[in-house]
Amino acid sequence: MWGSGNWSAPHPECIGIASSPRSQCQRAHLHDVSFSSSYPRNRNCRVFSLPYPHNDSMMKVRPKRKQGCRKAPQRQWKCRAVVSFPNLQADDFRHPLDRQNTALLRAVPGLNEFGKILLGPVSEQVMLLENIGTSVHVTENQLSDLHQLMVEAANILCIEVPDLYVRQNPVPNAYTLAIGGRKPFVVVHTSIVELLTRRELQAVLAHELGHLKCDHGIWLTFANILTLGAYTIPGLGSFIAQTFEEQLFRWVRAAELTCDRAALLVVQDPKVVISVLMKLAGGCPSLAGQLNVDAFLEQARSYDAASSNPLGWYLRRGNCPTHCLFCVPEK
Numbered sequence: 001m002w003g004s005g006n007w008s009a010p011h012p013e014c015i016g017i018a019s020s021p022r023s024q025c026q027r028a029h030l031h032d033v034s035f036s037s038s039y040p041r042n043r044n045c046r047v048f049s050l051p052y053p054h055n056d057s058m059m060k061v062r063p064k065r066k067q068g069c070r071k072a073p074q075r076q077w078k079c080r081a082v083v084s085f086p087n088l089q090a091d092d093f094r095h096p097l098d099r100q101n102t103a104l105l106r107a108v109p110g111l112n113e114f115g116k117i118l119l120g121p122v123s124e125q126v127m128l129l130e131n132i133g134t135s136v137h138v139t140e141n142q143l144s145d146l147h148q149l150m151v152e153a154a155n156i157l158c159i160e161v162p163d164l165y166v167r168q169n170p171v172p173n174a175y176t177l178a179i180g181g182r183k184p185f186v187v188v189h190t191s192i193v194e195l196l197t198r199r200e201l202q203a204v205l206a207h208e209l210g211h212l213k214c215d216h217g218i219w220l221t222f223a224n225i226l227t228l229g230a231y232t233i234p235g236l237g238s239f240i241a242q243t244f245e246e247q248l249f250r251w252v253r254a255a256e257l258t259c260d261r262a263a264l265l266v267v268q269d270p271k272v273v274i275s276v277l278m279k280l281a282g283g284c285p286s287l288a289g290q291l292n293v294d295a296f297l298e299q300a301r302s303y304d305a306a307s308s309n310p311l312g313w314y315l316r317r318g319n320c321p322t323h324c325l326f327c328v329p330e331k
Helices: 097-106 111-134 144-156 190-195 200-214 216-230 237-267 270-282 283-288 293-304 310-319
Strands: 027-032 033-037 046-053 077-084 133-139 163-167 173-175 187-188
Touching: 027 077, 046 097, 046 111, 077 144, 097 216, 111 163, 111 173, 133 144, 144 163, 144 187, 144 200, 144 237, 163 190, 173 200, 187 200, 190 200, 200 216, 200 270, 216 237, 237 270, 237 293, 293 310
Parallel strands: 163 187
Antiparallel strands: 027 033, 046 077, 133 163, 173 187
């Protein structure tokens, strides 16, 4: 959701996608990976088909009737061509700033392993018990359609399918955690399930899988620890901590942008990803049919123009230090 580059770049370009259609499909560019809805342009990609309902909704039941008899309702499906990426690695779609900060932490000997040992057992055990006690565990036999969306997304991103939970919460949100040796999990709130279409919801799941694929949890945890620890340094502690926080916010924005790229790899339609951001900004089920992605893109461009001067850029950064619906470009 956040990016870096020039101040004038609107959101679609910042997440590595083309905002206007070419021919009958929209193409997405993530580094050297190119795909379209017709045929992959990269030899490392292959196409397969996934069924999904008409009108991008959840499963619609349309009974077929004949005179003198009744038949059971049947689901109306059509197939969409999906490009897979065998042996996909996190660095294949990782944002440059995300890659840079991750490389700095990886350079510290033993830091990753130590963090997983130190932070994993307690935090994951607490979250595991909380999920089991307060949420619905999604499986093949429980909310199977949602489970299938997760399986499809995990297969495209070449990652093990994590546990998925649905939690009752009026705030649309989703999050994930994977630090120790336990199986990672993703939690989605009921409000975001109600707000989004099937493919939009899969984009959210893919976004969270992007965090797991890139191992963001452990690195962000360390960044927070370093920031808090800097406050204890006498004299320059506050200044150093503020510097760490600024770098941390830049990193978080880049990490979220990386995960938006992961969502795009899965749904393979830029407008689906943008529609998720639009609905999180001001959507609700009763207004879903009136929302316009193109108008939202124009709003993003006007926001970019309004914050193009140094003062506007500074205020923009302050309004959304970590999560932002429009990218906050940086040099």
